[in-house]
Amino acid sequence: MPRRKGPFKDASILIRDxxxxxxxxxxxxxxxxxxISHFFEMSCYNYVVKxxxxxxxxxxxxxxxxxxxxxKISATGNPDNxxxxxxxxxxxxxxxxxxxxxxxxxxxxxxxxxxxxxxISVIKKDSIxxxxxxxxxxxxxxxxxxxxETFFEVKHLSPFPELLFSFTGIPDSFLTKNPRSNIVQHLxxxxxxxxxxxxxxxxxxxxxxxxxxxxxILNLFGTPSAVYSKKYPKQKIGTLS
Amino acid sequence: MISALTQNLPPQLSSQIxxxxxxxxxxFRAYANSDNDKYYLEIRNNYDISCFILGLAIFYxxxxxxxxxxxxxxxxxxxKGDIREIQIGKYIFSNSDERRxxxxxxxxxxxxxxxxxxxxxxxxxxxxxxxxxxNAYLDNKYA
Numbered sequence: 001m002p003r004r005k006g007p008f009k010d011a012s013i014l015i016r017d018x019x020x021x022x023x024x025x026x027x028x029x030x031x032x033x034x035x036i037s038h039f040f041e042m043s044c045y046n047y048v049v050k051x052x053x054x055x056x057x058x059x060x061x062x063x064x065x066x067x068x069x070x071x072k073i074s075a076t077g078n079p080d081n082x083x084x085x086x087x088x089x090x091x092x093x094x095x096x097x098x099x100x101x102x103x104x105x106x107x108x109x110x111x112x113x114x115x116x117x118x119x120i121s122v123i124k125k126d127s128i129x130x131x132x133x134x135x136x137x138x139x140x141x142x143x144x145x146x147x148x149e150t151f152f153e154v155k156h157l158s159p160f161p162e163l164l165f166s167f168t169g170i171p172d173s174f175l176t177k178n179p180r181s182n183i184v185q186h187l188x189x190x191x192x193x194x195x196x197x198x199x200x201x202x203x204x205x206x207x208x209x210x211x212x213x214x215x216x217i218l219n220l221f222g223t224p225s226a227v228y229s230k231k232y233p234k235q236k237i238g239t240l241s
Numbered sequence: 242m243i244s245a246l247t248q249n250l251p252p253q254l255s256s257q258i259x260x261x262x263x264x265x266x267x268x269f270r271a272y273a274n275s276d277n278d279k280y281y282l283e284i285r286n287n288y289d290i291s292c293f294i295l296g297l298a299i300f301y302x303x304x305x306x307x308x309x310x311x312x313x314x315x316x317x318x319x320x321k322g323d324i325r326e327i328q329i330g331k332y333i334f335s336n337s338d339e340r341r342x343x344x345x346x347x348x349x350x351x352x353x354x355x356x357x358x359x360x361x362x363x364x365x366x367x368x369x370x371x372x373x374x375x376n377a378y379l380d381n382k383y384a
Contacts, residue, residue, distance in 0.1 A: 196366030
């Protein structure tokens with residue numbers, strides 16, 4: 001029985017359509033193409049803020065400059081010059097307020113004057129300090145581990161074993177685990193990645209999540225709501241008390 | 242064929258996509274040439290266009306989706322308080338950027354719909370996954 005015509009009987013038509021599309025939008029790709037990794041990080045920041053909105057927090061942007069949200073794209077720079085979101089929730093008469101920052105230095109939980117810059121961090125309100133550590137020649141702004149509620153590492157990559165395993169060391173060094181209370185809950189420290197898992201990576205992810213109480217959230221371009229939707233179960237941690 | 246997809250991109254992004262493509266094609270070719278007709282016959286019969294769709298998939302994941310998400314993020318930010326624009330480094334992302342991205346994305350969706358290319362084929366996790374999904378898609382179209 002003869003086969004019906006396939007979609008690519010004349011494949012050149014698809015190729016021509018795509019080429020026309022690319023030519024038409026070439027200036028957009030040229031101009032925005034340099035910012036792709038910032039866009040991914042910024043999107044993840046947005047997903048984290050959405051998580052809090054979905055969990056009853058009031059979200060308000062802070063430190064805007066005439067309506068402009070200034071996104072901090074690197075570890076350098078004074079956080080005072082950048083914007084962030086303040087999230088607040090009233091639980092049984094107590095007001096809980098946190099700040100969601102991007103690219104903020106966090107001091108190690110076990111050793112003073114050593115730092116790690118979390119891509120996204122949720123900290124207690126007004127807990128950023130301007131310090132002059134002997135390990136650095138310049139003053140820097142950072143947050144002590146005792147004020148770090150949770151944090152997120154963002155990678156615009158496909159998951160691979162070395163990266164997945166290496167993430168587990170960061171919470172151990174930078175997160176103060178106790179005392180915490182479950183009155184307000186945060187997402188546990190999470191690795192957010194754009195790529196999808198193959199069978200092996202999926203197995204590693206499940207193992208690490210169970211063993212370390214962390215989240216490894218993959219395929220964010222396919223399912224961004226995996227970060228903020230209640231439909232996707234995730235590990236959580238209580239707030240620092 | 243991949244050069245058509247990368248020629249208008251900044252050099253760094255263009256070479257990232259080229260490198261991904263170059264690394265995947267030999268494995269993809271091996272699947273296409275294998276004697277496992279159940280999973281790979283149609284990509285063998287449509288090899289050139291299959292390679293083009295592989296390039297398109299890499300481009301889609303590396304360029305189109307991050308732009309779409311930036312546009313969506315901008316919308317979400319604007320709904321929170323008085324945010325009108327987002328400053329990223331020295332660049333100000335504004336309404337006009339959002340509009341341009343939306344138009345571009347919608348046009349691409351129309352092309353994908355015209356050829357019935359499902360998004361899940363483009364958002365592959367590994368090359369075996371892609372080869373099998375693409376083969377199933379082509380097979381369906383011929384069924």
